[in-house]
Amino acid sequence: MAASTFHHALGTVKFLGWDSSPGSQNGISTFSVKMVSKDFGLDMRLLKRGNCSSGSCKLRMVHALASHSSVADPVQAPSNQNSSDSQKKTNETALILIRHGESLWNEKNLFTGCVDVPLTQKGVEEAIEAGKRISNIPVDMIYTSALIRAQMTAMLAMTQHRRKKVPIIMHNESQQAKAWSQIYSGDTLKQSIPVITAWQLNERMYGELQGLNKQETADRFGKEKVHEWRRSYDIPPPNGESLEMCAERAVAYFKEQIQPDLLTGKNIMIAAHGNSLRSIIMYLDKLTSQEVISLELSTGIPMLYIFKEGKFIRRGSPVAPSEAGVYAYTRKLALYRQKLDEMLH
Numbered sequence: 001m002a003a004s005t006f007h008h009a010l011g012t013v014k015f016l017g018w019d020s021s022p023g024s025q026n027g028i029s030t031f032s033v034k035m036v037s038k039d040f041g042l043d044m045r046l047l048k049r050g051n052c053s054s055g056s057c058k059l060r061m062v063h064a065l066a067s068h069s070s071v072a073d074p075v076q077a078p079s080n081q082n083s084s085d086s087q088k089k090t091n092e093t094a095l096i097l098i099r100h101g102e103s104l105w106n107e108k109n110l111f112t113g114c115v116d117v118p119l120t121q122k123g124v125e126e127a128i129e130a131g132k133r134i135s136n137i138p139v140d141m142i143y144t145s146a147l148i149r150a151q152m153t154a155m156l157a158m159t160q161h162r163r164k165k166v167p168i169i170m171h172n173e174s175q176q177a178k179a180w181s182q183i184y185s186g187d188t189l190k191q192s193i194p195v196i197t198a199w200q201l202n203e204r205m206y207g208e209l210q211g212l213n214k215q216e217t218a219d220r221f222g223k224e225k226v227h228e229w230r231r232s233y234d235i236p237p238p239n240g241e242s243l244e245m246c247a248e249r250a251v252a253y254f255k256e257q258i259q260p261d262l263l264t265g266k267n268i269m270i271a272a273h274g275n276s277l278r279s280i281i282m283y284l285d286k287l288t289s290q291e292v293i294s295l296e297l298s299t300g301i302p303m304l305y306i307f308k309e310g311k312f313i314r315r316g317s318p319v320a321p322s323e324a325g326v327y328a329y330t331r332k333l334a335l336y337r338q339k340l341d342e343m344l345h
């Protein structure tokens, strides 16, 4: 069959030829096609039933392999709408923010900042519970800080996700690290979620308070002074970062690296810290430097935003995996959940 172009709900696809080993499962023949769509830009493998004649093929996507950095999720693929609908859908994505679970220094009530401390058992459980709450929400990319407590939280949360993709930390710190961590199977790649670690998402650097007990510091310097160091917008703790300084790197990173991914239709989870997330939420919710003072984030509680038409719509925290209201937030989330249900039952 010569190369030809079909119009499908997913966009225009170009037939490239039969798969090198055409299979037949229950009367379904497989062949490879190249997706030609500015919206998707993906190499795709499609299934077709029966004979194909150009223009009348009924195609069902079974999986897709992105030709760029990420992987499109087949359960997100819209199945029965026209291409303008599918473009609208691409413009609506989920953004999940999670503060890490309790760390060993949270437990001891010590200022932690950029000290790299792991989770407690309770923190591990909080991360698992957070994962249950977001287990039906699509995740295409994960961003974490460079600190182990945020990375543990992201990984533990993903053990609960119903889609069962494998989160894989990207090692782009050197050409060799990048080359040595390549994946050579398209099938394996499409069952993976890239995890990007970035120091810019680290907790604020707490300066000379790092390692000090919070209660003892309040007793020594006064409750008001310590509250000012911990919650004011522009007053830094001794030799540390103010929230404003933390925002300069965390919000800049969000705008430069994460927001473009949301714009290209990726659903994103960020696992980070009390203050790096407070600064990002200040940006998302357009809080003033006065309003951010009273913003407190608990450990291990995921927060969901919908990014639509350039705006961030705060949807709160999914209460439980069975919380029906969460999936009624948008038609796209409801469809995603329905497709997971179909796939897993």
Ligand SMILES: O=C(O)[C@H](O)COP(=O)(O)O
Binding pocket: 106, 110, 111, 112, 113, 114, 203, 206, 230, 273, 274, 275
């Ligand atoms: O770095 C820390 O000590 C905490 O994780 C955040 O502390 P805070 O609530 O004092 O800002």
